[in-house]
Amino acid sequence: MKTYSYSRIGAYENCPFQFKLRYIDRIKPDTEGIEAFMGSRVHESLEKLYRDKMMAKDPQLDELIDFYDVNWEKKFHDGVLVIRKDYTSDNYKEIGRNCLEGYYRRYYPFEQAKTIALEMRIEVPLPDSEFKFIGFIDRVDQRENGTYEIHDYKTSSTLPYQSEIDQDKQLALYQLGIEPLWNDISDVDLVWHYLKFDKEFRSKRNRITLEMLKEEIVKKIYEIETAESFEPKESALCNWCGYQDLCPSKKHAFKVADLPPDAFIEEDGVRLVNRFIELKNQKKKLEEEESRLKDAIYRYALREGVDVINGSEYRLRIKISKKPEYPSKSRDEERYNELVNLLKSSGIWEEVSVFNSNKLVKLLDTKQIDDTVANSIKTFEEIVEYRRIYPSRLKDDES
Ligand code: SF4
Known part of the structure; x- marks a missing residue:
């Protein structure tokens, strides 16, 4: 059974080309953003904290910070990239420490609930498909009243709105993953820890939403599985992408980025x-x-x-002449439609309407034409290569 994780689906949505390199061509990037590196170190430190707790060892803040510092030094590598020019890796290291200290002080002695699992792998078979969803849950707890909690740690720099939390799909999918595993699950809280802001968000999902979510994910997976092209999709995330040297949209910028000014201008x-x-x-x-x-x-x-x-x-x-004009769809759609109806009812429409090739292509692409007719139309198709150049100004962060 083919597996899909949340990050795999997210990668396709963020940039189909990046998805192709990572999941189809299986190319591993040599670099990782410092934010992701810091997030991993914070996650493993919180895992250790709760593992100590599960082993009846009282977690100590100085030990936790030592563990974080040691792993930071041990795992740091040349491919860790600091994209934001005004900051250094030490700034990020300090942010990670602050996240851990804030979390420790807020929740010590960590007895809000009993921890059931850490870094737990879940699987969700998806209905009527050969796919299953997989994921890793940071932590699963159970409170005294029996409510289960799915916890997720975030080290991102932006704080979501509650409305976004209530729409989040990742933890809802995790809920689907744990529900079949224990008989006493009747109530589940989804919990997000936005560590930089020392904020905790909670949300719940009802049965209908969860079932609809499965269908939505299956639909998205089929869209990915049947995709015929994987075009680069540029966004602010490109700065953190480890495939810039392979990406048609970023390869040139990557190539000239470190050239001295004289060589740059002559490239x-x-x-x-x-x-x-x-x-x-x-x-x-x-x-x-x-x-x-x-x-x-x-x-x-x-x-x-x-x-x-x-x-x-x-x-x-010099010729100055006057000729009549009639409303066009783009200028005055209402008057245009009135005119078209008049021409149609008068039997003149066929004579004055023009065949629109672009519209036909769109109808075919969106499968709005019956297959048999579409196949007959396709026998007239000829692939023509168009070349266009679209200039745009380089943004400050791209220069
Ligand atoms: S650099 Fe941007 S457009 Fe290119 S693969 Fe990465 S995310 Fe996609």
Whole structure:
């Protein structure tokens, strides 16, 4: 049975190309962001804290911080990247320590509930499919009143709204994973610890939501399984992506990032882009000037009452004419529809409407045309390569 984790589904949603490299081509990135590195160290420290507690050992704060510091040094490697230029790895190390201290002081002596499992692997078979969902729960507790709690530690820098917590799918899926395992589960709390903010969020899921969630996940997995292309999807997350050297959208920036200024300006790609933009700007200026000049010529022709103006080697004939126009869909949809209905009812529509190839492609792509008809239409299809260049300004964080 093929397995899907929450991070696997999330990777596809964030960037299909990254998903392909990681989960289909199975390429391991050489780098990891410092935030993820710090998150792992905090997670393993909290795991140790609760393991000590389970072993009847009173967890001590200085021991916890020592454990964190030692692992930080032992596991730190050259591929850990600090993306935010104003901060160093020591800043992040300190943030991790603060997270642990805050958590320790808030919950000591950690007797809010009994810990049942740590870093627990769960599996959820998904209905009518050959897939199952898998995940690892940071901690499962049970309170004295019998309520189970699924705990998740977060070291992220943004605090979610309660409404987002109430929509979160990851812990709801974990609930589906633990429910079949123990007979006394009737009530489950989902608990998030946003450690940087010393905040705890709680939420519950009802049966209908959980069943709908399974269907939603199956649908998403089928979308991934049947995907035909895995295009790069650029976002702020690219800065933390370990595949920039392989990604068509980031490879060039990666290649030139460390070039000294002289070599950068002479690099072939950089030169081509700079020249292209230079010409585009010149063209824009010329077009603006041409437009102003045309206005001046029309005004001159009207003022002088002439329709031909002579220059040194050329002459210009000026034609000013008027022709009727009818509403277009983009300008006035209501009037356009009225007109179309009139033309259709008068039997003129066929004569004046134009075949729209783009619309046909869209109907075929979204499977809105019956298969037999679609197959017949496809016999007329010819694949034509279009080339387009879209300039955009580099954002500060990309330069
Ligand atoms: S750099 Fe950005 S666009 Fe490229 S693979 Fe990574 S996340 Fe996707």
